[in-house]
Amino acid sequence: MKALFVCDEKEEWNLLRNLFHAHLKNLELICVMRGNDALDTLSYEGPFGAIIIECSLKDTNPSDLAEMIFDQTGPRPIIFVGTPTMIKDRVKEEFYNEYDMVSIYNKPYQANQFIGVVAEAISWAKKEEYENSIVELDPENFVPLKLRNFYLYDSVPFDVYVELTKTKFIKAISADKKYTQSAIQDFQKRNIRYLYLEKNEHLSFLENSILKISKSLDLKTLEDKKRIQTCIAAVLVIHQYIRDVGISDTIRGLIKKVIEQFPLIVQSYKDLDKILFNFPSEHNDLAEQAVLKGIICEYISQHLGWKSDMTRSKFGLAALIHDAFLEREEWSTITYRDHPDLDYLSAEQVDNFIEHPKRAAEIARQFTHYPETDFIIEEHHELPDGNGFPQGLLANKITKISATFILANNFVIQLMLSGISRSSVINITKGFKPIYSIGNFKEPYQVIYNGVKQI
Ligand SMILES: [Fe+2]
Incomplete structure (x- = not known):
């Protein structure tokens, strides 16, 4: 000591x-x-x-x-x-x-x-x-929550644990005791990605988070960066909720509210370069990717003259949930069928990866006011040259709405891989030209190209 x-x-x-x-x-x-x-x-x-x-x-x-x-x-x-x-x-x-x-x-x-x-x-x-010493707990009764969720609070009404082995846990946060943001950063530095809490407490944690985030998003005076960060926090909760609880009116409400933020953000920044260069990317994780994809889809659809709420809802829902079932964050950069990273995965992991669009599409079908979003999600890893998955569709079989989402998906993945900078935006956009100047990809690609050509 x-x-x-x-x-x-x-x-x-x-x-x-x-x-x-x-x-x-x-x-x-x-x-x-x-x-x-x-x-x-x-x-x-x-x-x-x-x-x-x-x-x-x-x-x-x-x-x-x-x-x-x-x-x-x-x-x-x-x-x-x-x-x-x-x-x-x-x-x-x-x-x-x-x-x-x-x-x-x-x-x-x-x-x-x-x-x-x-x-x-x-x-x-x-x-x-x-x-606070090591305790033996039945893992069946405990649910992991992504560490980042705990940045939302400075105390929680239940004990939270770190997993040491499959059955041994150590208390990380005591119920109702104040903890600091730096305590959470410490866990992060120790490579701890999940904290564990009891099943029934897990649900109330998520529901409290939904309430807290919804209240923040209702604030009219929210500045843009804070609005985006709150959307990112929302996606963390949405993914967790969908995976662990499923769909409920509470989560439907939060999803709707997040989708409503995207036009506000585009309206405020107006230009694509401003959207990109002001985006608060810190972790480059699925939550940040989802929000940036949603904003870019909104930007493209406004420039293509698609101003209906229905289109906005489809893109928004697709952006928020398409990768909710990716087992590992790092797999989000696998963007085509024969990607070399797939060689390092077990057969079971490859199945999980290939299935993730289908599983998210099934969830989308449980939303009644978002027709066809399931198709957009199922096709989010297709590519114009047929090298995508799961179906390997060619450009002429991909609708303009799916093409837009595929383009936004890959654009954001490449940005997250190389970091958002002037040179990365220019290089990625140039590199995309021969791939995406075809079929229904052509027009959305042109919107991105025009949006960044003057930077
Ligand atoms: Fe994906």
């Missing part, structure tokens, strides 16, 4: 290091000069069993720092050290009284006494850690 010492006097560091070395050999002491360094260290090098704050700290008030630490990590043992006057002047009494894991230590240091205070803090932290 580690302890953190926040103090801007380096001589004091040595004093404490010696004390720890002599009496607390199993405890690693990390020393930092400033309050901000302490917050960073807590984010990136935690967990810490005790945080010792020297009250003479110049850059931050010790009580304010303690409050910031609690905001960031939840309650942790904090020991304020200083002369009695300094402690009286700089530590808020109500803060000290409110939490039983906060203590004070009056200087000068008396080795045994001080070690006793630190040991007490550590035992509090160990007890807390024990509560």
Whole structure:
């Protein structure tokens, strides 16, 4: 376990290091000069069993720092050290009284006494850690949720776990305890992609997320980037809901609301280059791809004179759900039948991959006001030269509406692969010319070409 010492006097560091070395050999002491360094260290090098704050700290008030630490990590043992006057002047009494894991230590240091205070803090932290220790759970009762969903909140009303083995889990977030965005980033850095929660809690998590996202999208004053980010958050929930729960009026409502955002975004940015260069791509994942595909389809359909709500609904639904059943995010870049990446997949994985348009199309059939969207989804990996899948259709067998979606799909995949930049947009558009200047692909391709030719 580690302890953190926040103090801007380096001589004091040595004093404490010696004390720890002599009496607390199993405890690693990390020393930092400033309050901000302490917050960073807590984010990136935690967990810490005790945080010792020297009250003479110049850059931050010790009580304010303690409050910031609690905001960031939840309650942790904090020991304020200083002369009695300094402690009286700089530590808020109500803060000290409110939490039983906060203590004070009056200087000068008396080795045994001080070690006793630190040991007490550590035992509090160990007890807390024990509560959060590894538990054996029945995996049948737990459902994985993509880590990114948890960015929507700063606390959740149930315990959330990380999977260690098929049956062993460790508590990652305790029910109703505040957690920070950096805690979620930490999981991400540790390559944790899913957190687990109990089945019934999983549904309420998704329903709460739907409510929260819907409320955000209702805000008239939402700025464009935030609107797009909220749509991306919505797609994460939509995919999860469709896979785990199926179709309900709640999810139908959210899908409709997201689709209504696409024309607002196109209206606001107007030009394709502005849409592309302002798009907040951070993870290049399925959710970001879905939203950008929806916006591009809206842009193309406006330029082709398709202004009906029906067309918008078809493209919107197709964009939101066409890849909902892709088992792995990284498979989204497999864009033709004999793609070399398919060689690395097991037979079962290839089946899952080939089937994903069909499974999403079946879901689309459960939406009554979106006719023919199932065809668009089923054909989203077809290509004009017949090298697509599952059917290997040729350009003359592909309708203009399907051609538009196929083009938007592949355009976005290539952008996500190379990153959205002036050169990538130019290269991709040029590279598409010989492939897509044919049949029903010709006109939608021309819209993209015209939209970026002046950049
Ligand atoms: Fe796909």
